[in-house]
Amino acid sequence: MAFTSFSDFIAMGGYSFYVWLAYGVSIVSVIALITHSVLTRKKILKQVEQRLQREKRIKAANNREHSL
Amino acid sequence: MWKWLHPYAKAEHSYALAGKLMPWFLVLTIPSFIIGIVWGLAFAPADYQQGDSFRIIYIHVPAAMMAMAAYSTMAIAAFIGLVWQLRLAEMAVAAAAPVGAIYTFIALFTGAAWGKPMWGAWWVWDARLTSELILLFVYMGIIALYNAFSDKVLAGRAASILTLVGVINLPIIHFSVVWWNTLHQGATITKFEQPSIATEMLIPLLIMIFSFATFLGVMILYRFRSELLQREQHRAWVIKLVQIKGRG
Numbered sequence: 001m002a003f004t005s006f007s008d009f010i011a012m013g014g015y016s017f018y019v020w021l022a023y024g025v026s027i028v029s030v031i032a033l034i035t036h037s038v039l040t041r042k043k044i045l046k047q048v049e050q051r052l053q054r055e056k057r058i059k060a061a062n063n064r065e066h067s068l
Numbered sequence: 069m070w071k072w073l074h075p076y077a078k079a080e081h082s083y084a085l086a087g088k089l090m091p092w093f094l095v096l097t098i099p100s101f102i103i104g105i106v107w108g109l110a111f112a113p114a115d116y117q118q119g120d121s122f123r124i125i126y127i128h129v130p131a132a133m134m135a136m137a138a139y140s141t142m143a144i145a146a147f148i149g150l151v152w153q154l155r156l157a158e159m160a161v162a163a164a165a166p167v168g169a170i171y172t173f174i175a176l177f178t179g180a181a182w183g184k185p186m187w188g189a190w191w192v193w194d195a196r197l198t199s200e201l202i203l204l205f206v207y208m209g210i211i212a213l214y215n216a217f218s219d220k221v222l223a224g225r226a227a228s229i230l231t232l233v234g235v236i237n238l239p240i241i242h243f244s245v246v247w248w249n250t251l252h253q254g255a256t257i258t259k260f261e262q263p264s265i266a267t268e269m270l271i272p273l274l275i276m277i278f279s280f281a282t283f284l285g286v287m288i289l290y291r292f293r294s295e296l297l298q299r300e301q302h303r304a305w306v307i308k309l310v311q312i313k314g315r316g
Contacts, residue, residue: 001110001111002110002111002112002113002114002120003110009109009110012120012121012123013114013119013120013121014119014120015119015120015121015185018121018124018181018182018184018185019120019121019123019124019181021181022124022127022128022177022178022181022182023109023124023127025174025177025178025181026127026131026174026177026178029170029173029174029177030170030174030283032170033166033167033170033287034287036166037166037287037290037291037294040291040294041290041293041294041297044294044297044298044301045297045310045313047301048297048301048306048307048310049310049313051301052307052310052311
């Protein structure tokens with residue numbers, strides 16, 4: 001262990017602002033990348049599903065017209 | 069000879085293979101990240117010159133290395149895609165670009181946060197920093213170009229060509245610290261002699277590099293699958309997949 005106490009660890013030998021800024025921004029960027037990737041996948045799946053349902057409705061409406 | 073590879077050139081099989089590989093990369097990423105970050109932040113000894121500010125190295129170096137590794141991967145994929153007209157390879161280029169861009173941004177930002185206390189400036193127009201900034205712009209150019217076309221076949225080809233043009237920047241980044249008199253320090257690990265870093269600082273660094281590499285794998289595979297779904301959305305296999313998901 002390079003530090004004697006928790007507050008010592010947070011202080012980072014006087015460089016706390018720079019060290020935690022670097023780590024913080026990096027973590028936030030990675031989380032943003034993960035979120036974007038997950039949302040993109042969900043969006044695509046939703047779009048395909050909506051298209052399928054629309055096609056199904058159109059088909060059903062056409063069948064109804066023919067039976068009238 | 070390459071017959072066994074052929075089925076994977078089919079989108080459906082690639083989607084399944086990527087899905088099978090992804091959890092393995094994830095299983096490697098999570099423990100290595102936790103071990104590496106705790107070791108680097110709390111257990112590695114402080115630097116005799118830079119004190120605890122050197123701990124930024126544990127994200128700065130892995131991010132910078134893997135940003136370049138991601139670009140090399142993209143360049144190989146772009147080459148394969150253009151020469152053998154393999155659209156799957158072009159999709160891999162599109163999948164990897166945002167991950168590489170984020171890594172490049174992290175490398176630049178952590179570099180600035182490290183440069184301020186050590187050099188006294190957030191930014192200097194030094195050869196290493198400038199060439200790394202150009203890498204970020206190249207990444208953003210590839211992403212923008214890919215998104216500019218609604219015809220994704222054309223988009224994939226255009227992005228691949230730009231990727232290959234941008235390869236010239238890789239040796240410039242790597243050798244910038246040798247060719248020019250830079251404020252940025254020279255190579256510590258990627259050189260032919262012994263690494264000039266103490267072992268107890270090097271081990272957590274190698275663990276973090278490994279972690280960034282496997283995370284790159286996870287993200288490329290994940291985004292590659294999304295890319296496949298998007299491009300193949302009118303094919304039977306995607307429709308079947310969505311219908312199964314909708315029911316379950």
